[in-house]
Amino acid sequence: MSRTILDINDFSMVFGGLRAVDHVNMYIDEGEIVALIGPNGAGKTTLFNCVTGVYTPSEGDITVSDTEGKTIRTNGIKPNRITELGLARTFQNIRLFSSMTALENVMIGRHPKLKAGIFGAIFRDKRTRAEEEKVIVDSLAILRKLDLEKYANEPASSLPYGAQRLLEIARAMATEPQLLLLDEPAAGMNPQETRELDETIKRIRDEEGITILLIEHDMSLVMSLSERIYVLDYGKLIAQGSPDEVKANPAVIKAYLGE
Amino acid sequence: MKNIFQEIRKSVLSAIWLMILTFPIMVIKVNSFDNVVIWRWKNLMWVGIGTFFLSWLWRFLLDRKENGSGVEKTEIEKKNKFSLRETLSERKVKIPVLSVLAVLVLVFPFFVKFYQVGIMTSALMFVILGLGLNIVIGYGGLLHLGYAAFYAMGAYTYGLMYLYFGLPFWGALPLGAVTGALFGILIGVPVLRLRGDYLAIVTLAFGEISRLLLENMSGFTRGPEGIAQIPRPGFFVKLSLQGATTYLFYISIALVIFTIFVIRRLEDSRIGRALEAMKEDDIAAQSMGIDLAKTKLITFALGAVWAGMVGVVLASKTTYINPGSFTLMESVMILVAVVLGGTGSIPGVILGAFLVTLIPEYFRALADYRMLMFGVALVVMSIFRPQGIIPRVRKRYLVGEEQS
Amino acid sequence: MKYFLQLVLAGLTKGSIYALIALGYTMVYGIIKLINFAHGEIYMIGAFTALIVGGALQITTGLPPLAILAISLAAAIFFSSGYGVTMEKIAYKPLRNAPRLTALISAIGMSLILQNYVLLAQTSDFLPFRSMIPNFPFLTPGKSLVTTTQLVILVTTVIVMVLLTLLIKFTRIGKAMRATSQDKVMAQLVGIDINRVITFTFAIGSATAAIGGVLIANHMGQINFYIGFLAGIKAFVAAVLGGIGSIPGAVLGSLVLGMTESFGAGYISSAYEDAFAFVILIIILIFKPSGLLGRNEIEKV
Numbered sequence: 001m002s003r004t005i006l007d008i009n010d011f012s013m014v015f016g017g018l019r020a021v022d023h024v025n026m027y028i029d030e031g032e033i034v035a036l037i038g039p040n041g042a043g044k045t046t047l048f049n050c051v052t053g054v055y056t057p058s059e060g061d062i063t064v065s066d067t068e069g070k071t072i073r074t075n076g077i078k079p080n081r082i083t084e085l086g087l088a089r090t091f092q093n094i095r096l097f098s099s100m101t102a103l104e105n106v107m108i109g110r111h112p113k114l115k116a117g118i119f120g121a122i123f124r125d126k127r128t129r130a131e132e133e134k135v136i137v138d139s140l141a142i143l144r145k146l147d148l149e150k151y152a153n154e155p156a157s158s159l160p161y162g163a164q165r166l167l168e169i170a171r172a173m174a175t176e177p178q179l180l181l182l183d184e185p186a187a188g189m190n191p192q193e194t195r196e197l198d199e200t201i202k203r204i205r206d207e208e209g210i211t212i213l214l215i216e217h218d219m220s221l222v223m224s225l226s227e228r229i230y231v232l233d234y235g236k237l238i239a240q241g242s243p244d245e246v247k248a249n250p251a252v253i254k255a256y257l258g259e
Numbered sequence: 260m261k262n263i264f265q266e267i268r269k270s271v272l273s274a275i276w277l278m279i280l281t282f283p284i285m286v287i288k289v290n291s292f293d294n295v296v297i298w299r300w301k302n303l304m305w306v307g308i309g310t311f312f313l314s315w316l317w318r319f320l321l322d323r324k325e326n327g328s329g330v331e332k333t334e335i336e337k338k339n340k341f342s343l344r345e346t347l348s349e350r351k352v353k354i355p356v357l358s359v360l361a362v363l364v365l366v367f368p369f370f371v372k373f374y375q376v377g378i379m380t381s382a383l384m385f386v387i388l389g390l391g392l393n394i395v396i397g398y399g400g401l402l403h404l405g406y407a408a409f410y411a412m413g414a415y416t417y418g419l420m421y422l423y424f425g426l427p428f429w430g431a432l433p434l435g436a437v438t439g440a441l442f443g444i445l446i447g448v449p450v451l452r453l454r455g456d457y458l459a460i461v462t463l464a465f466g467e468i469s470r471l472l473l474e475n476m477s478g479f480t481r482g483p484e485g486i487a488q489i490p491r492p493g494f495f496v497k498l499s500l501q502g503a504t505t506y507l508f509y510i511s512i513a514l515v516i517f518t519i520f521v522i523r524r525l526e527d528s529r530i531g532r533a534l535e536a537m538k539e540d541d542i543a544a545q546s547m548g549i550d551l552a553k554t555k556l557i558t559f560a561l562g563a564v565w566a567g568m569v570g571v572v573l574a575s576k577t578t579y580i581n582p583g584s585f586t587l588m589e590s591v592m593i594l595v596a597v598v599l600g601g602t603g604s605i606p607g608v609i610l611g612a613f614l615v616t617l618i619p620e621y622f623r624a625l626a627d628y629r630m631l632m633f634g635v636a637l638v639v640m641s642i643f644r645p646q647g648i649i650p651r652v653r654k655r656y657l658v659g660e661e662q663s
Numbered sequence: 664m665k666y667f668l669q670l671v672l673a674g675l676t677k678g679s680i681y682a683l684i685a686l687g688y689t690m691v692y693g694i695i696k697l698i699n700f701a702h703g704e705i706y707m708i709g710a711f712t713a714l715i716v717g718g719a720l721q722i723t724t725g726l727p728p729l730a731i732l733a734i735s736l737a738a739a740i741f742f743s744s745g746y747g748v749t750m751e752k753i754a755y756k757p758l759r760n761a762p763r764l765t766a767l768i769s770a771i772g773m774s775l776i777l778q779n780y781v782l783l784a785q786t787s788d789f790l791p792f793r794s795m796i797p798n799f800p801f802l803t804p805g806k807s808l809v810t811t812t813q814l815v816i817l818v819t820t821v822i823v824m825v826l827l828t829l830l831i832k833f834t835r836i837g838k839a840m841r842a843t844s845q846d847k848v849m850a851q852l853v854g855i856d857i858n859r860v861i862t863f864t865f866a867i868g869s870a871t872a873a874i875g876g877v878l879i880a881n882h883m884g885q886i887n888f889y890i891g892f893l894a895g896i897k898a899f900v901a902a903v904l905g906g907i908g909s910i911p912g913a914v915l916g917s918l919v920l921g922m923t924e925s926f927g928a929g930y931i932s933s934a935y936e937d938a939f940a941f942v943i944l945i946i947i948l949i950f951k952p953s954g955l956l957g958r959n960e961i962e963k964v
Contacts, residue, residue: 098538295722
């Protein structure tokens with residue numbers, strides 16, 4: 001019986017008069033690749049933001065379980081704490097640290113797994129020095145895994161677009177997450193890059209054991225990658241199931257194509 | 260090649276506009292006591308001529324900024340280009356250069372007039388202030404306009420501790436640093452949720468409030484009269500004015516080296532990276548597990564520590580402190596040093612600090628224009644070279660080897 | 664009781680002046696999201712211009728005082744708007760797409776430039792300002808609560824407020840201003856010339872500040888190059904208190920601040936009068952950063 005990493009229960013998000021997300025129920029089990037799709041403005045990124053702590057849910061419960069099976073209700077918890085619990089994300093509009101190099105971006109991702117504080121920084125004791133060396137080695141290894149090694153010392157803003165998207169994923173991976181939330185990772189990619197992304201995401205799940213939840217508009221990618229799909233429209237969950245089930249669902253077809 | 264007539268026309272129009280605009284303030288001077296009006300037509304002429312040329316230059320520079328400098332260097336040319344910075348980082352160049360510098364610094368007080376030693380010490384103290392503010396602005400990305408308050412707190416720590424408890428210099432020095440850090444945290448707490456502009460104004464407000472408190476709590480802090488007769492540090496025996504000033508010079512040198520050492524270590528550490536991530540994109544930083552609140556407080560505290568420390572040195576150098584030495588102008592001057600020299604860049608800030616303190620000293624004729632020039636420097640640097648005179652250079656890690 | 668009413672009037676007067684300045688802050692912030700640090704200097708320049716033009720006219724011509732007042736007021740408005748617009752073009756326009764920190768630093772620089780420009784071109788002394796507002800016989804101080812100048816200030820501020828509201832609500836440029844402040848890109852897409860709107864906003868904001876400068880000069884009897892700084896900060900606090908970006912908010916915040924200062928100085932301590940503004944600022948930013956009438960800005964992630 002797989003552990004449920006993320007459990008979303010009767011969750012709603014209200015902004016002023018607008019109900020951006022309306023009574024949604026979702027769950028993600030360990031090891032899955034799940035997709036969240038829906039027309040623009042359906043509330044997908046809002047859901048991501050609530051899960052990662054950027055917003056506090058208006059109603060309902062979001063629960064995360066850690067590697068020992070202990071469950072924690074994450075409503076209102078700050079994003080950095082949620083990352084420590086094992087949820088990492090990428091952003092719809094790339095939010096890299098643009099004047100820092102690719103390597104430094106990934107090194108920052110290592111932050112939650114490191115221990116050095118001010119004293120370590122100033123006195124550079126043996127433990128801190130060892131930790132710092134390991135950070136560089138580990139970060140380089142992550143870059144290598146995503147084939148981004150050659151950009152290690154380049155400023156992040158100078159990378160080609162596809163590489164920047166991959167770098168965001170690398171940075172998120174550096175936090176050693178159990179669940180990786182990808183917000184439109186294939187946006188703006190050409191078919192070749194999208195195919196490679198498909199491979200990469202599968203590899204991340206298979207080799208690193210990281211569970212994936214992704215928002216995507218590219219249907220071929222979604223159909224190829226995901227094992228389960230949730231469909232959101234106007235904030236409501238209108239369908240869920242396997243790719244084939246969802247593809248054939250009349251409500252889904254209506255939402256995307258109109259009446 | 261732009262149409263020359265168009266350029267002339269634009270410059271003439273700018274000149275005419277500015278001549279009209281500045282007419283009342285530049286040309287007319289009303290003397291209401293004697294009931295006369297003084298007309299300074301020469302100023303009008305200067306405005307016109309100056310604007311004609313400056314507006315041309317301004318448009319030229321703006322154009323260059325928007326469209327790039329036109330001539331792109333090829334890769335090979337770039338590689339062969341002499342880079343001062345790279346040359347200086349090589350060991351065989353760095354060590355002799357630093358040694359010569361060290362010798363020059365050590366013998367400096369014995370080769371110049373005594374007065375110059377005092378000036379240099381002030382410059383060195385300003386360097387430390389700049390480096391401290393740089394932590395907050397350059398690494399943390401928080402615009403702090405009340406930095407002088409920490410400086411004041413350090414100075415008053417020594418002043419008050421001496422007044423009430425007879426605490427000597429060397430005891431006050433670490434205490435000043437600690438006071439600075441505490442005040443940093445104190446100011447940091449209310450601004451935790453603020454961003455950018457609001458943060459700047461609130462830090463400015465705190466700076467002013469601190470000064471007002473120092474001025475008005477006369478019973479405790481001696482108010483506007485200040486505290487006098489603060490002793491200089493003694494070297495086993497009480498030193499003469501000359502000796503003490505020289506002593507302070509060496510102390511300042513040591514403190515500057517100490518400051519640079521600690522800051523470089525911070526730069527290249529987990530904390531340093533967290534600060535910079537917060538500066539670049541605080542939401543992304545949070546997603547990487549960085550606790551923004553804690554990091555902001557650390558930024559303020561780390562920045563304030565140096566001001567507190569230097570405050571003690573100031574108190575012992577001038578032996579007299581009062582709230583008037585720690586106004587908004589001080590904070591702004593330190594800001595100018597950082598912005599001019601290069602935010603986030605240690606050599607840049609050092610250069611900026613020297614420029615800000617030494618140019619008014621050595622070009623006495625320009626003294627009145629000092630603040631005006633600082634204002635111009637801020638505007639010009641912001642528009643044309645926000646990275647400063649000596650910009651920050653990021654560390655390059657050795658890739659392809661197991662250890663860096 | 665009389666003391667209380669005097670404090671109320673003093674508070675309203677102060678508040679009115681702050682309001683005239685705060686309007687400029689809030690309008691500029693609404694449009695380009697920049698705190699114009701140099702705005703206080705525009706107010707100061709308005710006062711100086713009125714003093715210079717008025718003084719020169721008084722000495723060299725025999726025009727009646729009311730005519731001189733009118734001309735100096737017009738001059739103050741014209742020149743202040745000129746400075747505001749020029750300042751925008753030089754120091755802010757090139758930085759429209761730059762990070763906020765950079766633009767803020769440029770604004771600080773501009774503030775320094777203007778302050779010291781006036782200092783150097785004129786003087787650092789306090790210049791006496793002969794009041795040009797004639798006293799109505801039934802309103803002389805001592806006989807009644809409110810002086811002529813105070814009355815003029817209150818009435819003028821109300822008139823300005825009304826005119827501004829009409830402008831924003833009913834004219835084309837007013838609509839353009841509102842559109843630009845809500846969504847710059849969309850406004851451009853529907854054909855609004857952003858540059859003209861921004862220039863106009865600076866002009867209007869500077870004009871109201873200039874009026875404030877002239878009024879305060881008449882009220883206080885003297886001015887110097889530094890008055891812009893403190894008044895500017897307080898007006899900014901007022902704008903934030905009311906909700907930056909909101910015009911009624913700027914007025915409300917200014918009145919609240921004016922009253923607080925007046926009563927605080929009157930009943931608590933006059934030495935700390937300036938501190939009240941700062942304390943209010945800190946409190947409001949901690950508990951309700953969007954201000955009394957402002958909207959909560961949700962950042963898009």
